[in-house]
Amino acid sequence: MATTKIDVPGLAAALDAQRESLDISWRQLAKEVGVSPSLLSRLRNGLRPDADGFATLVTWLGQPAETFIVRGDSDWPVQEPELVAQLAPLLRARSDLSEDDVAHIEDVIQALVRRAKAQRIQA
Amino acid sequence: MNKQHLKSLALELRAEISVDPYGVFDPYALAELYGVPVFQIGDLDCSPAARAHFAGPAVSVFSGALVPMGDGATVILENDAHAHERRRATISHELAHLVLEHDFDARLVSDRGCRVAKGHQEQEASELGAELLLPAAAALAHARRDSSNEDVADAFRVSVALATWRMNSTGARKRAQREREKRASSGLAADLRVTP
Numbered sequence: 001m002a003t004t005k006i007d008v009p010g011l012a013a014a015l016d017a018q019r020e021s022l023d024i025s026w027r028q029l030a031k032e033v034g035v036s037p038s039l040l041s042r043l044r045n046g047l048r049p050d051a052d053g054f055a056t057l058v059t060w061l062g063q064p065a066e067t068f069i070v071r072g073d074s075d076w077p078v079q080e081p082e083l084v085a086q087l088a089p090l091l092r093a094r095s096d097l098s099e100d101d102v103a104h105i106e107d108v109i110q111a112l113v114r115r116a117k118a119q120r121i122q123a
Numbered sequence: 124m125n126k127q128h129l130k131s132l133a134l135e136l137r138a139e140i141s142v143d144p145y146g147v148f149d150p151y152a153l154a155e156l157y158g159v160p161v162f163q164i165g166d167l168d169c170s171p172a173a174r175a176h177f178a179g180p181a182v183s184v185f186s187g188a189l190v191p192m193g194d195g196a197t198v199i200l201e202n203d204a205h206a207h208e209r210r211r212a213t214i215s216h217e218l219a220h221l222v223l224e225h226d227f228d229a230r231l232v233s234d235r236g237c238r239v240a241k242g243h244q245e246q247e248a249s250e251l252g253a254e255l256l257l258p259a260a261a262a263l264a265h266a267r268r269d270s271s272n273e274d275v276a277d278a279f280r281v282s283v284a285l286a287t288w289r290m291n292s293t294g295a296r297k298r299a300q301r302e303r304e305k306r307a308s309s310g311l312a313a314d315l316r317v318t319p
Binding site: 026 | 157158
């Protein structure tokens with residue numbers, strides 16, 4: 001039997017859409033919904049809320065809980081970040097960074113992305 | 124956000140990890156509570172040359188980075204070749220940017236502050252980061268006790284430079300001095316009144 005789990009990215013996206021339509025910050029949204037700011041931050045970082053938090057969020061959104069339940073064996077939608085590609089022009093534009101600095105920062109960021117992705121998939 | 128709001132926000136954040144205004148703030152605990160992983164350069168499988176670069180000749184080039192993962196998630200990278208006090212300040216500063224929801228592509232911190240940040244956002248983050256580590260109320264309490272900058276640094280596990288800056292920039296030293304002068308002059312006036 002397939003297990004089920006909370007669609008964390010879907011829930012975060014639904015909250016973000018509401019937040020944008022209200023034109024408020026995440027911290028203000030937390031107060032509006034009645035949850036802690038850290039719960040929303042954790043959600044945005046791909047961490048599941050506890051049962052009470054989940055119930056509060058879906059009730060506030062006015063949507064059935066099932067909307068945000070997915071099969072446990074479905075792929076975790078980790079978006080492919082193109083961090084180094086984004087960073088490279090910014091770094092190279094800095095006159096206070098040497099070529100060596102830029103190359104090593106790129107190397108370190110690539111290693112960071114690998115580690116962070118592995119940790120998230122594991123979680 | 125003005126300084127008063129930043130002070131209130133810092134106290135709110137400290138309370139979220141059960142630290143009162145006079146206790147030692149743990150930025151790693153706040154990062155964990157907010158679900159933001161913190162990684163150290165020394166623990167990554169980057170090239171040994173890169174690790175050596177930021178631990179040696181370019182140690183001041185890279186203090187830390189707030190890195191968006193592209194899907195709303197964020198991680199923090201820190202240079203663990205730096206002193207513990209400095210690492211605490213770097214993480215606090217980066218968390219301040221995160222909590223203040225500053226827009227960014229990626230933010231790298233060096234000795235001279237963030238390399239990719241707007242001026243007013245940088246100022247806000249510096250203020251909030253410092254307020255988290257050493258709240259103005261605590262600075263005033265220490266100024267009233269005439270604690271040295273070294274003692275304050277020790278009590279809050281920050282660098283002496285940061286403690287010195289906070290004790291002056293919050294106005295704590297001046298205010299405590301004024302209070303002492305006021306007490307001294309009112310004491311003198313009382314002495315004069317009882318003198319036959």
